[in-house]
Amino acid sequence: MTEAATALKTTPLHALHVELGARMVPFAGYDMPVQYPLGILKEHQHTREKAGLFDVSHMGQVRLSGDDPAAALETLVPGDIKGLAQGRMRYTLFLNEQGGILDDLMVTNAGDHLFLVVNAACKEQDVAHLREKLAGKAEVELLDDLALMALQGPMAAEVMARFVPEAATMKFMSYLSATFKGVPVILTRSGYTGEDGYEISCDKADAEMIARSLLGEAEVEAIGLGARDSLRLEAGLCLYGHDIDTTTTPVEGALEWTLPKRRRAEGGFPGYDIIHRQLTEGATRRRVGIQPEGRQPAREHTEIQDANGTLIGEITSGGFGPTAGAPVAMGYVDIANSAVSTPLTLVVRGKPLPARVAATPFVPQRYYRG
C-alpha cells in the first residue's frame, strides 16, 4: 500500500463495502465506495425507482448545547434557528466576514441541544470555528462515535416502516429518536437525492447490523458516491467546495431561500453588510442550472461564454443525468445571462458546445409532504 492509502480513514461499514464488491476511492480523507458492481447508472436509477442505501458516516455529526445554542449558532449562520421548532430541521450555511460560505449544514432542534450534520471535508475546521466563536456560549462536541447512513427513494418509507413503524408518518425535515431492532437510532426525514427518504444516525457498533437489515429488504441496493453525485446534481442541490465555497455568497449561489425575513432585517451574522447589499442591489453573478444540447457532458471548470463569445463564467458541477436522460450541469454566469433559457456556449476540449440556462431541479423533487 502507498502512504496515501495507509493514511485514509475508514467508516464502520468499510468491511461491508469491500464484501459487497465496491470500488473504493479516497474521498475527504476516507476510503469510500464510489460504486458497487451494479454501476453508477443502475445505482442512480435504482434509487429513483426503489430505494438506495448510502454510507455517509464520513460526514461530521456535531452536538451543540448550552443555555441558548440557537441564539449562539445564529451569530454564525443566516438561518432562522431560534424559530426552529423542536423535532424540526433546516438547511443553513456557515458564513465568513465577506459573506462567503465556509460550509453548508443541516441543523436539527433536538430539544435539549442542536444536532448538526456538516461536510466531511470541513468537519474539523467547522468544529474549530464553532469552538472559537462560541466559546463561553455553547458546548461543541464532535460525535465521532456515531455512524450515518441514508436510505433514499420512493420505497424508503415503506422499507423503514418495517423496522421503525413511526417513521412512516414523519414529516419532511423532521427528527425522530427511535429504536431499530432494539438499538437506538436518530432518524431525520431528509437526504441529498431529491427523493423521499431518511438519514439514520446510530452508534458505530450498530451500523453494520442496520445496514445489513436494510440491504436484506428486496427494494434496497447499496449505492456509492458516484450515484450520490449524479442524484444530487439532477435534484439541483449544491456540492460544497464546488458549487458553493468561501468565494461565493448565498445570494450569488441562488440560496436566498436560506435567508429568512427576520435575519435579513436584523442581521447579526457574518457578512451581513455584503449580503444585505446584494439582496438590495443585486449581485454581479449567479449560480444557474445549465442544460447542454445533445448528449455530451460538460464537466466542472468548463468555460462558459455568452452569445458573443465573451467569457462569463464556469461550470461548477456537470455530468450526465441518468434520469434526465441528458447531460446536466450548474455553474456561475454574469447576472445579465442568468435568466432561464438564455443561450450559452460551453467550451469543451476547445470546441463550442451550445447550452441554455435551465431551471433546477432537472428532475422533480419528490419529498414527503404528508
Add this chain to the structure above:
Amino acid sequence: MTKKFTKDHEWVLVEGDVATVGVSDFAQSQLGDVVFVELPEAGRELAQGKEAAVVESVKAASDVYAPVSGTVIEANQALVDDPSMVNSAAETDGWFFKIRLKNASELDALMDEAAYKAFLEESH
C-alpha cells in the same frame, strides 16, 4: 490477423492495411457506464500515442489514444448513437474507428492478447 493491445488499454485488429481500433474490456470495466463518445472524422491523420477519441462515463471523461499512426477511414456511427455498446461489446461491435495504416512496423511494439493479460495481472 491478430488483435494487439496498448498499455493505455486500446486494442487494434489489422486486416490488410486497415486497422480497427477500440478500447479493451478491462478499460470499459474501469470506465463504468459510458454515456458519450467523440470519434475522429474520416480523413483525419492520427499519430501513434496521440489523442484520437474521447469516451465519457457518468463519472468522467477519458482520452483514447491512437495505437498506430494512419488516416481515419470510418468512425463507428452505431457507437455514437448508442455509447453503452462500449460496455456491452468493447472488443467487438463497440469498436471506435478504422484507420489506414501508415507504418505497419508500429504494430511490433504492441502486446498480443497473452502479453496484455500478463500486463494487466502485474499492473493491477
